[in-house]
Amino acid sequence: MSDPVQPSDEAVFERFLDGDAAAYRTLIERYHDDLLRFLTRLVGDRTAAEDLFQETFLQIHQSAHTFDTSRRFRPWLFTIAANKGRDYLRKRGRQRTVELSAPIGGSDGSASFVDLLEVDVPSPDAAMDATEQDRMVQSALSRLQPALREVLLLAYFQRLSYQQIADDLGIPLGTVKSRMHAAVAAFARSWQAVTREKPERAD
């Protein structure tokens, strides 16, 4: 027996709500990689990300009855995960101020333009050492202001459009756009910085 079309997340979640205990495991498996990556990138701490991963699925399990099954599961999951991550970072508080205050200039109105054509980005098929890339991505993200990092990661992992993000957060579309522009620019710049440091490290 084969089912060429995977049931949607929402359909699987409904099965869980109907008492199919195995359906919940299906969702955990389905989101394992993305959620662990999202949380690790967001909080920058692998052990904490493991805990938050579990906490997120515990929360979903406990709040299952509050989920509106006419909506999409993915953004809900990542919204809950982002809240957990934010709480964690807030609790960790001052320990991170040095790192967070380090990146990306001030807000003095001056701006430098990032041109993606000048940024060296490995293509997905580039033979780059996985561990090295993992480290470099984390390092680049750690230089972003937390708010920008969250916007960037949520946009990537939630897979929402500008309009959906605006609706979801209840903020103007223009604000969503400008935040996203700033987040991508900041990430491009810090990635650039990380790749420039790489040869120096090897020397």
Added chain:
Amino acid sequence: MSELDNHNPTPRLSEADAAALDRLMDGRSDDRAEERSRRLADLLGLLGTAVAGESDRAARVSVTDIRARREAVRAAEAGDQSILCDADAAALDQWMGETGLQDAELARLDRQESLATLAIRGPAAEARSREALIEQTLAAIASAESGREGRMRMDDYPEAGGSRFRMSDLISIAAMLLIVASVALPAMQGVSRYREQAACLSNMQVAARAFGLYAGSNADMLPMAAAGFGGSWMDVGQPGRSNSANLFTLPREGYTRLDDLACPTNPYALRGNPEAGMMDWSSMKELSYSYRVMPDGGLRMTIAVPTTTRVVVMADRSPVTLRASRGEVIYPEENSPNHASRGQHVLRLDGSASWATSPVIEGDNIWLPRHIEEMLHEVRSRLGLITGTEMPASETDAFVGP
């Protein structure tokens, strides 16, 4: 970080890049052949880069799944059914009714979960070598289980397919975790136990310094938060009466970090900095250590010198109050659950921390006040009074002997 980066003004996307981003976000980007769009996609694609150690997903999925189920069971036991959806609650009721899941089994699940957790918490290098084995084992179990027709099926949905809740679901999880544990332990057991106990002992030593500092600036007193208890001191999360609020004084006033009062074996332990206004841990499960129950008026660090070595100020969390708070039968000589019931660390008033394999230290059970110990002693001594001359009280009095 490069010097260049530190002095950079806020970066902004070029107009062309911003336009490419907008197209991508609005689902209009289609032209990956266009160099700029491709670069943008590659850049954002970096965010999906795999993280180290994520490949042992089976163990992580199992742990997460079982934690979610177990929490639901616990919540239901605690009478808080509001968090369960109706269908889930019904399934749970059936489950409980049919299998008679007892607290001891929950405790076993706890241990199995913590063992399985080791499989995903080890150093990445070790995880790599384990992961294939774990995957294979779990796959083998899963296929063996799925091959069996669902005995003890509890649910039968007309649409059939996967909508069934079976005993085998539970059995397979328990079996998986057991086998994960047996696979993982020989390689990791010694190392992980050592690391956990060492980290826990280190916590005790940090706490010892903190108690000393606190006493130094508080007239020699041990930390105390509440003026008096107006109820049960077991009510963690009720800082007006809980004993844990007394211990929470240390992190609250900055004498320790919460992490220093978090045993590495406690997955629920509260870490980081306490939020402003926080007065206590919010629940028993967040607590890693038990603190001496404070009498009215508190306790001085400098009580009569010969006794200071005896008085235990803090220990790995008490299994007795944990069970009592859940309404379970207590076992007075049980070891702390923190280290798989092997023993517990104890911190004494003289600042020395050590490992004890029994909670009875120099004749004093640290989990119990003396009057209960005396009651226990009396009951036990009476049980020893059977001499072989006693007779049943009546024809209906059940009484068997050798």
